[in-house]
Amino acid sequence: MAVSYFMKITKLTAAAFLILFFQGCTKDVDFNQLDDANIHATYISTLIYLNLAAPDFLDDFNREIAVTEDLVQAPINNDSKPYLEKVEFTVITENTFSRNFRLSITFYDAFGTPIYVLQPMINVPENSSELTTIIEIPKQDIPYIYNTKFFGFAIFMSPSIDGSAISINDASTFDLKSSAKLFFNFRKI
Amino acid sequence: MRRLSWFIFLVYAIGFSQNKQVLYDFTGLPQTLLLNPGAEVDNKFHFGMPMFSQISAQGGFTGFSAYDIFADNGIDINDKIKAAVNNYGTAEFILFNQQLEVFNGGFRLPNKDYLSFGYYEEVDFLGKIPRDVVDLYYDGNTVIDRRYSIKKLAARAEMLGVLHLGLSKKFNEKWNFGVRAKIYSSVFNANTKSNSGSFYTEEGTQNIYRQHLDNVNLLMQTSGVFFRNGEEIDASYVKSKLLFGGNLGLGIDLGFTHHYSKQWTITGSILDLGFVNNSKNTESFLYKGDYELEGAQLNFDRNNPQNYWSDLKEDFDNSILSDTLYKSFISFRPVKLNGSASYSFGQKQDDCRYLIDDGFYLNKIGFHLFSTVGAVHSYMAATFFYERRFSKHFQTKLTYTVDPFSFANIGLGLSANIGVVNLYFAADNLLSLNNIYNAKSASFQLGINFIFKDKN
Numbered sequence: 001m002a003v004s005y006f007m008k009i010t011k012l013t014a015a016a017f018l019i020l021f022f023q024g025c026t027k028d029v030d031f032n033q034l035d036d037a038n039i040h041a042t043y044i045s046t047l048i049y050l051n052l053a054a055p056d057f058l059d060d061f062n063r064e065i066a067v068t069e070d071l072v073q074a075p076i077n078n079d080s081k082p083y084l085e086k087v088e089f090t091v092i093t094e095n096t097f098s099r100n101f102r103l104s105i106t107f108y109d110a111f112g113t114p115i116y117v118l119q120p121m122i123n124v125p126e127n128s129s130e131l132t133t134i135i136e137i138p139k140q141d142i143p144y145i146y147n148t149k150f151f152g153f154a155i156f157m158s159p160s161i162d163g164s165a166i167s168i169n170d171a172s173t174f175d176l177k178s179s180a181k182l183f184f185n186f187r188k189i
Numbered sequence: 190m191r192r193l194s195w196f197i198f199l200v201y202a203i204g205f206s207q208n209k210q211v212l213y214d215f216t217g218l219p220q221t222l223l224l225n226p227g228a229e230v231d232n233k234f235h236f237g238m239p240m241f242s243q244i245s246a247q248g249g250f251t252g253f254s255a256y257d258i259f260a261d262n263g264i265d266i267n268d269k270i271k272a273a274v275n276n277y278g279t280a281e282f283i284l285f286n287q288q289l290e291v292f293n294g295g296f297r298l299p300n301k302d303y304l305s306f307g308y309y310e311e312v313d314f315l316g317k318i319p320r321d322v323v324d325l326y327y328d329g330n331t332v333i334d335r336r337y338s339i340k341k342l343a344a345r346a347e348m349l350g351v352l353h354l355g356l357s358k359k360f361n362e363k364w365n366f367g368v369r370a371k372i373y374s375s376v377f378n379a380n381t382k383s384n385s386g387s388f389y390t391e392e393g394t395q396n397i398y399r400q401h402l403d404n405v406n407l408l409m410q411t412s413g414v415f416f417r418n419g420e421e422i423d424a425s426y427v428k429s430k431l432l433f434g435g436n437l438g439l440g441i442d443l444g445f446t447h448h449y450s451k452q453w454t455i456t457g458s459i460l461d462l463g464f465v466n467n468s469k470n471t472e473s474f475l476y477k478g479d480y481e482l483e484g485a486q487l488n489f490d491r492n493n494p495q496n497y498w499s500d501l502k503e504d505f506d507n508s509i510l511s512d513t514l515y516k517s518f519i520s521f522r523p524v525k526l527n528g529s530a531s532y533s534f535g536q537k538q539d540d541c542r543y544l545i546d547d548g549f550y551l552n553k554i555g556f557h558l559f560s561t562v563g564a565v566h567s568y569m570a571a572t573f574f575y576e577r578r579f580s581k582h583f584q585t586k587l588t589y590t591v592d593p594f595s596f597a598n599i600g601l602g603l604s605a606n607i608g609v610v611n612l613y614f615a616a617d618n619l620l621s622l623n624n625i626y627n628a629k630s631a632s633f634q635l636g637i638n639f640i641f642k643d644k645n
Contacts, residue, residue, distance in 0.1 A: 028261035029626050037266050041329040046484040048497075049396040056489050068489045073498035092397060153487060178484070179397040184329075 039186040047089070047178040048072065048153070054170035057157055062168050068155045074107075074148045081146050086183040087137040093124045097172040100126050100158040107148040114152070116144035124174070208559040208592065209245070210572040211602040211615035212634050213527055214456055216584040218604060218613055219295060219638050222305045224527060225458035226355040226367030227444030230303055231643060234296035235611075237307070238637040246287030246312070249630025251593045252277055256627035274327050277320050280341040282566055282593070284315040290636070297643070303357040305369075310431055311351060313523070316344040317566050321387075330390055333398075338387040339407065343565040345380040347520070349373050349465065350431035355442065365446040367458075373438035375465045376430040377413030378520050382564045384408070396484040405509060407476040410518050412436055412467035420470070438465030440522055452550070456529045461522040468517040480508040523563035531555025531574075551578050557588075568593050572600075582606045590617065594630035611638040 052068075059065055095101060101124040107116040122133050137145065155174070166172075213224045219235045220243050221228040237243065253273040258266065288311045295305030319341035330337065355369030386405035393399035413435065420426065429435075440463020447455045482505075485497040533550035553576040560569045570592035578584045586602035600617030614635045621628030 029256060029259040030261040031259050033259055033261075033266040037270060039267075039270065039327055041327060042331050043329045044331055044390060044398060046390075046393065046396050046398040046400055046482060048485045048487050049483070050487050050489070051395070052489060070487045070489045071494070072485060072487065073496060075498050075502075090397060153489075155489070177393075177395070177397045181331075186326075 035188055037187060039184075041184045041186060043182045043184070045180045045182065047180055048176075049178065050174065050176040052155075052174040054166050054168055054172060056174075057166055058168055064157065064165055066157055066159075068157070070153050071108075072151045072153070074151055076146060076148060078146055080182075080184065081143075082189045083184045083186050084142055084145070084182060085139050085185050087142070087145065088181040088183070089118070089135045089137075090179050090181070091122055091133045091135065092177040093122065093128070093131050093133070094173075094175045095124045095126065095128045097157075097166070097170070097174060098126045099160060099166070100124065101174060102156040102158075103176070104152075104154045104156065106152040106154070107144055108150040108152055109147050110149045112150070115147055116141065208247075208525075208561070208570045208590075209615070209632075209634060210557055210559060210570065210574070210590050211586055211588050211600040211617055212613075213557055213559075214529055214531070215576065215586050215602050215613075215615070216578070216604045218611070219293060219305065219640065220290075220613075220634070220636065222295070222303075222355060222357060222367070222369075223307075223353075223442075224460070225444035225446070225456055226369040226442045227357060227365050227446050227458065228367065228456070229359070229365050229446050230295075230357065232295065232297065232303070233641045233643045235294060235305075235638055235640045237290060237293035238639070239292050240289070241637050242293045242307075243288065243290040243309070243634060243636040245289070245634050246285065247630065247632050248285045249594045250281065250283040251629060252281035252283075252318075254627050254629050256624060259626065274323060277323055280317050280319040282315060282317045282568075285312070286314070287312045293638075301359060304355070305357070306354045308350065308352045310349070312348045314344075314346045315523075315563075315566055317341055325388070330388070334389060334391050336387040336389045336403075339384050340386075342384050343382045345378075345382070345520075345523075345563070345565040347378040347380075347465075348376040348427075348431075349378075349435070349438075350376075350433070351440075352433075353442075363448045367442075367444045369442035371440035371442065371461070371463060372433070373440060373463065373465050373522070374431055374433045375413065375436040375438065375467065375520075376427055377411070378436070378465060378467055379409065379411040379414055380520060380565060381407065381409040393483045395486070399481055399483045401482075402478075402480040402509065405476055405478055405480075408473065410467070410471070410473040410520070412469060412471045412518070412520075414470070415472040416470055417472075418470075436465050436467045436469050438520075438522075439463050444527075452533045454529075454531050454533065454555075456527070456531075458525075458527045460525040460527070462524055464519050464521050466517065467520055471515055471517055473514040473516075473518065475512045475514060476509055477512075478509040480505055521564065523561050523565070526560040526562065527557065529555055529557040531576075549578075552576065559592075586615070588617065592630075594618075595628075598630075600632075606640065609639050609641055611640045612636075613638075 057065055103122040105118040106114045109115050118135050209224055212220055214221055217230045257273050258269050288309050290307060290309040293307035295303055297303050321337040325337045351371050351373055353369050353371045355367060357367040359365045384407045387403050390398050390400045440461050442460045444458030449455055485501060531553050533553045535551040537549055537551055555574055557572040557574060570590055572588050572590040574586055574588045576586040584604045588600035590598035592598060597620055598617050599619045601619055602615035604613040616633035618628050618631040
């Protein structure tokens with residue numbers, strides 16, 4: 001009894017497998033869809049910050065410096081070049097000086113030639129509390145990033161309206177915080 | 190695109206199995222001795238067809254199938270990728286295992302013990318990918334305070350040759366024990382396990398964000414991957430390393446068969462209880478430490494210009510120890526455990542319903558548990574099976590397996606004896622045959638043996 005029962009099971013199983021075998025071994029797949037695959041990933045990175053006081057805007061003779069500059073080496077390799085679509089900088093400033101400031105960020109190539117200036121420049125009004133500025137490098141300007149070897153930061157201090165000068169004992173500060181948002185599209189290249 | 194198709198086909202369609210649930214304890218095939226050295230065989234002697242006695246490998250990925258992504262069903266591929274990422278577990282693993290039996294033989298000793306021996310080549314890869322790594326790649330790191338951990342990140346890869354010699358000994362009518370000694374010769378080995386560390390971003394105090402690498406401890410050990418003496422990798426190099434010119438190791442398999450009663454049988458085995466001493470061409474990479482970055486503070490000091498980038502790099506190098514080690518290390522083989530309980534029934538009768546062979550049952554049902562235990566990853570598989578002997582010349586086995594790849598893995602084994610020639614074929618994941626792209630794993634084994642039975 002048991003034998004015949006299992007014989008039936010075996011026959012049914014064999015029939016099932018035959019159906020499976022002859023049904024065909026694949027359903028429709030389209031590997032060309034990979035050409036349309038886009039993986040959008042966004043990464044945030046901390047950048048530079050400043051805490052500048054009165055002496056930072058004065059020379060050795062305590063005279064005002066109209067333009068204060070600094071350079072940062074750009075550790076950029078080309079690995080991400082095909083995938084980077086946009087960069088968005090967030091800059092938060094706070095200024096207790098009675099002066100307006102303008103911050104300019106310039107990209108320099110390996111020969112020290114300026115190749116790109118972030119637009120717009122960041123204007124920091126006198127005695128301003130926390131201000132957030134967002135600057136975008138659009139897709140068409142991304143290649144400049146990969147030719148950049150140095151970022152140049154220049155702070156332009158406007159002259160005072162009443163002709164007064166910053167004193168070395170001035171307790172005012174110019175603070176800046178920044179971050180970058182990098183928008184990648186990991187697609188088939 | 191064609192290459193990708195071929196890769197997917199190879200991984201999903203021509204996979205063989207490390208868990209050989211169909212082959213395990215199947216009709217006394219000589220290959221069952223490799224899965225349980227204490228298996229019972231009633232051969233006088235046997236030998237496998239060189240290079241064709243068993244070819245074996247497995248491919249699988251627990252995360253998603255090729256069909257999940259590439260189905261031509263009108264759904265945008267990006268939506269399918271998103272769904273696959275959403276369904277991704279805490280950690281999924283990808284594995285590939287391949288074995289090629291170069292030679293295999295055995296014979297019965299005068300004291301009735303069965304001595305078997307052989308040599309096979311094995312390639313094994315297993316990678317465990319944590320969800321945090323997938324999320325970091327797929328979404329980025331914009332979620333503040335989210336920790337992306339590499340704790341579950343682990344991988345092993347190795348290629349080795351295995352020379353083995355085993356003995357199956359019948360102690361009495363109820364117990365049969367077996368042991369197999371193995372010598373491993375490793376071509377290459379790479380492994381990373383027990384890693385820790387996480388990356389996260391939080392709101393800063395000096396700057397908008399502060400970013401952390403927290404408690405990083407990452408070690409990757411390699412042998413036979415990097416070469417300092419200008420050795421060239423070609424076929425003769427691989428051959429020489431497979432044939433005991435590589436890093437050597439020892440292992441042992443143990444197994445038993447117990448006839449609890451006339452119809453109930455219990456078997457068990459532990460395989461690859463062994464190690465390889467990696468002493469040649471070793472190179473290991475260690476990263477350890479904590480690092481936090483709030484950004485570079487520009488000081489606009491004309492008299493003391495700073496190289497901010499090199500300062501940051503120096504700070505990073507001081508915080509995260511990065512070391513390359515060239516010392517020997519021991520790698521343990523992933524241990525495989527098998528256990529089964531089966532019930533035989535349905536004795537063969539002639540036309541007058543007289544028993545033809547009192548100890549010969551036509552049917553066997555049972556339960557088989559497989560587990561692989563390793564430092565990189567461990568997993569289990571459970572199988573129900575039904576074995577049917579149509580005659581002494583033709584046997585079949587049907588299996589239903591639940592494993593990390595599938596809850597509905599149906600397998601089938603066939604073994605045919607034509608004179609002294611034995612042909613066997615075993616395959617699983619047959620439900621995926623109608624659409625191999627939808628299989629997360631697949632396996633089959635086949636081979637040719639020459640089996641000479643005892644006349645009595």
